[in-house]
Amino acid sequence: MSDTGYGDFEFERKFVCAGLPEIVAAEADPVLIVQAYLLADEGYAVRVRVQGPGAGLTAADLGRTDEVLDELAPRVEFAALTAKGPHVGGTRYEAERELDPGVAVELVRRGRHHVVKLRHAVWLGDDGWVIDEFAGANAPLVVAECERGGPVVDLVVPDFCVSEVTADARFGNEHLAVEPYSTWRSTFERELAVTGPVFSQEFGQNRLPSQG
Template identity: 55%
Template sequence: MTSETGYGDFEFERRFYVRGLPDDLRDDPTPTLIVQSYFLAVDGYAMRLRVQADGIVLDPNADLDAARVLDAYADRFDFCALTVKGPEAGGTRYEAEREIDVHVGVEMMRRGGARIVKNRYSAWLGTDGWVVDVFAGCNRGLVIAECERGAPVTDLTIPAFCVTEVTGDRRFANETLAHAPFPTWQHVFAAELAAQGPRFASGFGTNTLASPLA
């Protein structure tokens, strides 16, 4: 998404590991099905095609193949974009996006790229818009929450469902997950979290950790 606040083609977001779809997000009436294919993913640089459709919910525990999902819903996708990204630094990343014909995008994705598939849920929490991605297919079991703004994400109220921050952890970048799925290194991350405990970045102003709902 291109910033409209004078920052040009840059996105500003913070990302958090979540253990499951939060109750706060279950009321989203039209979660979005997203399939992404990465034609380049090296040293933080990425070139991605994304197709999406609203109102299609996958079983996050099913052993789904992204290619089969792409074929099954080819006639339901109503948006496609080609995006180029630069390396992330401090919650900021260059991102330039162009919408393209859906049919062309689907056919290109059938012919190449490393794919991921996920459902995206959205909600306003306080004054911020949040999305939670529930991954399926080879990344099943992974849930990531994102807060994105048109300027650096500072002085953030972090919802209680966020376990720990993964902003800047390239392992959780979508283009990395397309090549190194979460289940293949999940045990390493779990050991790190058990040893170090939750972490929230200190370079973004004041973090306010929201209390769980009663």
């Protein structure tokens, strides 16, 4: 539970990137994440995640989910079961419970819908960011996310963020597990070509790094 006074709620903004930003491309210690969705329906989701060191790996190195799990199983550093509610204005209910790594691996293995990704972390100005590099059917999707203990307002948006997708349910991991990015990438790219980059105006002033 959060100690910020908001309880089991997370606050985040999410952006699609053109590729893996240079600032994290050479990172030595990304985190390898494999997760299965036991439920994903209208924004509600129940997820099991296992994660461990991803040093030396790229998304292109990650093959079939079962093969990745076999490699990761003896190196799991964290495992959890998470229940999530729908996104509402950059806010989402999220309750998490840590699991035994061995049990979690087998739950993930038995799940039908998976997401495999490398997570990179970087600190920019006053905010920590995670950049997720998706593998498998979700490649070459790269998504950057800023999360805070309260509403993410007046954000300095890094120049590697192409367009905001905070409110676009297609970019939720539970949706990517069921309908991978490769199946609708061309549709999104056509939309982006028509609308151009979109950044929400609901969260105060969006600033460029030079204005930070």
